[in-house]
Amino acid sequence: MNTNNNVYTIVYTTIIVVVAAAILAIAAMALKPKQDANIKAETISQMLTAAGFASKEDLAKQGNDQVLAMYSANIKNAFLIDAEGNKTGELETEGSIELQDNLKQENKNIASGNPSLPVYVFEKDGAEVNVIPCYGAGLWGPIWGYIAFNADCTEILGAYFDHESETPGLGAKIKDEAWFREQFKGKKVNFSKPDDAFNIVKGGAPAGDDSAVDAITGATMTCNGLDAALDTWFKAYIPFLQKKAGSAAGDACCEDGCCEEGCDHEHNHEHNHQEG
Amino acid sequence: MNEDLKKTLLNPIFKGNPITVLVLGICSSLAVTVQLKGACVMALSVIIVTGLSSFVVSLLRNSIPNRVRIIVQLVVVAMMVILVDQVLKAYAYSIDKQLSVYIGLIITNCIVMGRIEAFALGNKPIPSLLDGLANGAGYGMILIIVAFFRELLGSGTLFGLRVLPASYVPNNLVILPPMALIILGCIVWVQRSIQKDLQEK
Numbered sequence: 503m504n505t506n507n508n509v510y511t512i513v514y515t516t517i518i519v520v521v522a523a524a525i526l527a528i529a530a531m532a533l534k535p536k537q538d539a540n541i542k543a544e545t546i547s548q549m550l551t552a553a554g555f556a557s558k559e560d561l562a563k564q565g566n567d568q569v570l571a572m573y574s575a576n577i578k579n580a581f582l583i584d585a586e587g588n589k590t591g592e593l594e595t596e597g598s599i600e601l602q603d604n605l606k607q608e609n610k611n612i613a614s615g616n617p618s619l620p621v622y623v624f625e626k627d628g629a630e631v632n633v634i635p636c637y638g639a640g641l642w643g644p645i646w647g648y649i650a651f652n653a654d655c656t657e658i659l660g661a662y663f664d665h666e667s668e669t670p671g672l673g674a675k676i677k678d679e680a681w682f683r684e685q686f687k688g689k690k691v692n693f694s695k696p697d698d699a700f701n702i703v704k705g706g707a708p709a710g711d712d713s714a715v716d717a718i719t720g721a722t723m724t725c726n727g728l729d730a731a732l733d734t735w736f737k738a739y740i741p742f743l744q745k746k747a748g749s750a751a752g753d754a755c756c757e758d759g760c761c762e763e764g765c766d767h768e769h770n771h772e773h774n775h776q777e778g
Numbered sequence: 779m780n781e782d783l784k785k786t787l788l789n790p791i792f793k794g795n796p797i798t799v800l801v802l803g804i805c806s807s808l809a810v811t812v813q814l815k816g817a818c819v820m821a822l823s824v825i826i827v828t829g830l831s832s833f834v835v836s837l838l839r840n841s842i843p844n845r846v847r848i849i850v851q852l853v854v855v856a857m858m859v860i861l862v863d864q865v866l867k868a869y870a871y872s873i874d875k876q877l878s879v880y881i882g883l884i885i886t887n888c889i890v891m892g893r894i895e896a897f898a899l900g901n902k903p904i905p906s907l908l909d910g911l912a913n914g915a916g917y918g919m920i921l922i923i924v925a926f927f928r929e930l931l932g933s934g935t936l937f938g939l940r941v942l943p944a945s946y947v948p949n950n951l952v953i954l955p956p957m958a959l960i961i962l963g964c965i966v967w968v969q970r971s972i973q974k975d976l977q978e979k
Contacts, residue, residue, distance in 0.1 A: 511843040518838075518850055522857040529861055533868040540871035562872040667879055670809060671955070 543569045545603050550576070552648040552662040553624050553631045570599060578623045578630065585617055587741030593620065605637035605646055612738045619738060629653050632746070634739055638731025641723040643667040645676065645731060649686065655746035661686040663728065673724030685715040691736050693744055699736040702729040786909050790916040792973075797920040798966045799976065802888040807921050808958040810880050814937050817925030819873045821918025823862045823881060825911055828890050831855045832898040832910030839899050851894050852885070859885045889913055924961050928952050 504510065547561035547569050555576060561569055573595070580593035582602060594600040602608070602620035611617040622633040630653035637646040647663035661683045663676045676682060685707075692699045692713040700713050702725045707714035717725040736743075796802045803824075810820045834854050835842075842850050863881045866874040874881065884890065893913050898906040929935055932952035934942035951957050970976045 505841065505843045506845060507843075511846055514841065514843055515846055515850065518853055522853050526857060526860055526864075529864050533864050536868035537864070537871075540867065544871065544875075670879065 539566055542566075542599070542601065542603075545601055546570065546573045546599070548662045548664060549573075549622055549624075549633050549648045549650075552660045553626065553633050553650040554660045555624070555626065558662065573599060576624050576626065578625045580620060580622045582618045582620055583739075583742050584619075585612075585615055585738065585741070587739075587743075587745050590618060593622075603635075605635055606644065609637045609734070612734060617738055619742075621742065624650075631659060634735070636731045636735035638727050638734065640665050640668050640676075640727040641673050642669070645724065645727055647676075647728075647731075649732075651743070651746075653746075654749075655743040656690060658686045658689045658691070665724070668721075668724050671720075672718075673721045675718045675721055676724055676728060679718065682715075682718060689713060689715065691740065691743060693740055693747070696737045696740050698733055699740065700729070700732045702726075702732070783905060783908060786905050787912045790909070790913040791919065792916075792969070795916045795920065795969070796889045796892075796913050797917055797962070798969050800889075800892070802892055803917050804959075804962070806880050806883060806887060807917070807924060807962065808955045810877055811921055811925040811928050811958050812932065812953055813876075814922065814925045814929050816873060816876050817921045818918075819866070819870065820877055820880065821914070821921050823866070823877075824884055824887065824889070824917055825914030826862055827855065827858045827884050828893055828914035828917075829907050829911035831858045831890060832893055833903050833907040834858075835894045836898040836901060836903040836906035842899075847899070848891075851891065855890050855894070856885050889917055920962070920965060923965060924958055927961050928958060932957075 505514075543566035547556075547558060550556055550561060550569070550572060551558045553576075555572065561572075564572075574597075577595045580595050580600070581589050582591040582593065584590050593602060602618065608617050608619060612619075620635065624631040624633060632651040632653070632655055633648050634651070635646060635648050637644065639645070643666035645663065645665040645668065647661060649661045650659040651657065652659055663683060665674060665677055668674045668676070689700075690712040701707070701711070701715075702717045703714050704717040704722060704725065706716050717729075790796060794800065797804065797807055806820065811817050831851075831854050835851055838850070838854075859882065862884070863874070866877075866881065893910055897909045901909070926936070929937075930941065931949050933948050934940060934944075934946045
């Protein structure tokens with residue numbers, strides 16, 4: 503048989519490709535439940551790491567079941583908020599744990615002004631820890647992360663970042679280098695600049711800037727992407743974070759004019775919102 | 779076992795090792811040798827991919843249209859790589875994350891295409907399977923030797939277990955890729971001093 507014939511070549515390659523596609527489709531379907539369970543446990547362990555319950559390495563050594571149990575044991579509640587920071591729904595935290603982990607979709611929803619953003623409230627040593635996600639584009643693929651705030655959302659307690667396909671040794675350092683995420687501890691979101699609430703500064707963050715951290719050498723594109731992701735997501739969360747901060751401040755010093763400042767913020771926010 | 783099969787199986791392990799003699803697959807051997815565990819999984823993945831893709835291509839060898847043979851080979855190799863990646867994602871998720879892009883890059887590992895072109899296209903399926911497995915094993919062996927030294931000296935651990943006393947100060951240079959190249963160079967040196975016929979005049 504003449505295997506160099508055009509018709510033969512086309513039919514042959516078509517069959518090979520269809521057979522390969524069928525095998526891959528079957529494998530993907532068969533392995534999907536197992537993979538999804540792994541991804542869920544991974545997402546949860548990223549939150550637990552950001553909130554400071556355990557190190558990522560320790561969590562990776564435990565099975566999926568232990569990670570889920572740790573989540574259920576430490577979480578207080580998890581809910582969804584809208585663009586104004588109002589609670590719109592609850593997420594199941596025990597048994598079949600619900601996560602709002604389609605961050606790609608929410609990233610689009612933030613742009614269109616109609617997001618449904620998750621807040622995970624953990625309880626650690628008697629204090630609340632609020633964990634929120636962020637999501638954006640790195641150099642080669644998506645990057646995302648979880649950021650933990652203290653009870654009144656004024657201070658960052660920890661962060662964890664991950665990526666799909668950043669360059670190992672360069673962009674991948676946002677996940678691999680502990681010093682990078684350690685920098686976020688004690689930092690604040692700049693509520694007065696909602697469009698640029700946090701900075702990752704190439705060449706080093708200016709001393710005394712509470713809302714900036716150092717970028718990573720050789721990972722400029724990834725750091726820029728992460729900076730944009732943080733700005734976008736912090737902006738979306740600022741109404742919620744401010745409410746938390748406002749209610750805590752209000753409890754402490756409503757008598758002596760703090761409230762007015764709080765109202766001012768509120769006013770500014772309304773204004774910005776209308777413009778936006 | 780007859781002589782030919784034995785030679786097919788043993789030659790790539792030492793005398794015709796794909797990394798140290800054919801100098802194929804250097805890139806990934808520098809990248810995934812920081813820890814033994816990752817190196818072992820990578821070695822196993824490459825063994826499976828080279829073995830099975832050589833086997834499948836050998837089965838198809840008489841029917842493949844010559845003009846599109848590279849594309850057909852690539853489809854087969856890519857399919858194997860994706861299968862390995864999917865299985866790892868399901869059963870060894872943390873290792874899959876650690877190996878990240880390198881699993882996907884097995885497809886560009888010259889050993890796979892090299893053995894298909896050089897061996898599987900002209901030989902029966904069973905010898906091709908053995909040739910693929912043996913070349914993967916030769917690659918894996920070097921990977922594991924390099925990873926052994928890098929993890930031992932770079933972190934003081936083996937398979938994540940501490941073997942050197944805590945007072946040992948890890949050598950950070952060993953963690954970086956250049957040191958992998960130096961260790962690889964030492965292995966080539968040792969091999970060429972044993973196997974004199976490889977020395978260039």
